[in-house]
Amino acid sequence: DIQMTQSPSSLSASVGDRVTITCRASQSISTYLNWYQQKPGKAPKLLIYAASSLQSGVPSRFSGSGSGTDFTLTITSLQPEDFATYYCQQSYRTPRTFGPGTKVDIK
Amino acid sequence: QVQLQESGPGLVKPSETLSLTCTVSGGSISNYYWSWIRQPAGKGLEWIGRIYTSGTTNYNPSLESRVTMSVDTSKNQFSLKLSSVTAADTAVYYCARDHIMSGYFDYWGQGTLVTVSS
Numbered sequence: 001d002i003q004m005t006q007s008p009s010s011l012s013a014s015v016g017d018r019v020t021i022t023c024r025a026s027q028s029i030s031t032y033l034n035w036y037q038q039k040p041g042k043a044p045k046l047l048i049y050a051a052s053s054l055q056s057g058v059p060s061r062f063s064g065s066g067s068g069t070d071f072t073l074t075i076t077s078l079q080p081e082d083f084a085t086y087y088c089q090q091s092y093r094t095p096r097t098f099g100p101g102t103k104v105d106i107k
Numbered sequence: 108q109v110q111l112q113e114s115g116p117g118l119v120k121p122s123e124t125l126s127l128t129c130t131v132s133g134g135s136i137s138n139y140y141w142s143w144i145r146q147p148a149g150k151g152l153e154w155i156g157r158i159y160t161s162g163t164t165n166y167n168p169s170l171e172s173r174v175t176m177s178v179d180t181s182k183n184q185f186s187l188k189l190s191s192v193t194a195a196d197t198a199v200y201y202c203a204r205d206h207i208m209s210g211y212f213d214y215w216g217q218g219t220l221v222t223v224s225s
Contacts, residue, residue, distance in 0.1 A: 001168070032209070032210060034209075034210075034211040034212075036212075042217075042218075043201055043203075043215035043216065043217055043218050044152065044201075044212070044215060045215075046211055046212060046213050049206070049209055049211040049213075050209055050211075055213065087151070087152060089152075089211070089212070091206075091209060091210025091211055092210075094154075094157075094165045094167075095154055095156075095165075095166075095167040095168060095169075096142070096154040096157075096205075096210065097154065098151055098152040098153070098154070099151075100151050101151050101152075
């Protein structure tokens with residue numbers, strides 16, 4: 001299985017801050033990397049697919065980059081509704097695997 | 108707008124079989140992969156497996172011996188069976204659409220909590 005790691009596991013930030021979350025795969029996955037946002041009691045929501053493509057309807061303050069084994073999710077100006085847990089997921093091969101998540105909370 | 112809705116018992120006894128169905132509305136179930144994903148309380152996401160509308164399946168090796176998925180295109184539904192459950196199978200179970208080319212999950216059900224307890 002392809003193992004996914006994320007850093008940090010949690011972070012505290014303020015509204016307006018720039019936030020960066022890193023995801024690393026245990027082997028090269030090209031750009032088969034997707035990012036999700038999950039709020040408590042809700043299903044995950046797709047933000048970014050194929051490493052850098054913004055899902056329809058997702059605000060442009062979210063962006064993704066990377067290829068191979070190292071990827072980044074950036075939120076350029078954190079908004080109140082962005083406090084949530086973020087997961088990366090590889091779709092290079094099955095079994096699909098997710099990172100352990102990064103919780104973004106209010107400083 | 109595609110919508111997914113999980114249904115099934117919220118309580119299953121140990122050693123029995125967990126059975127869930129996902130109903131897809133607002134679009135056809137055909138020509139997509141459909142996945143099941145679970146999340147124990149306070150933990151991360153685990154992919155269980157997927158089924159294509161032809162019936163082709165891929166399962167997570169960690170669960171493969173206990174998992175069976177099926178699809179009913181006439182009802183726009185797909186289903187999950189997980190046998191010999193234990194408390195470790197207690198989780199919120201999600202169904203999701205699996206993009207056939209890129210493998211991302213673009214539509215999700217709201218999730219259903221399944222508790223394994225006697």
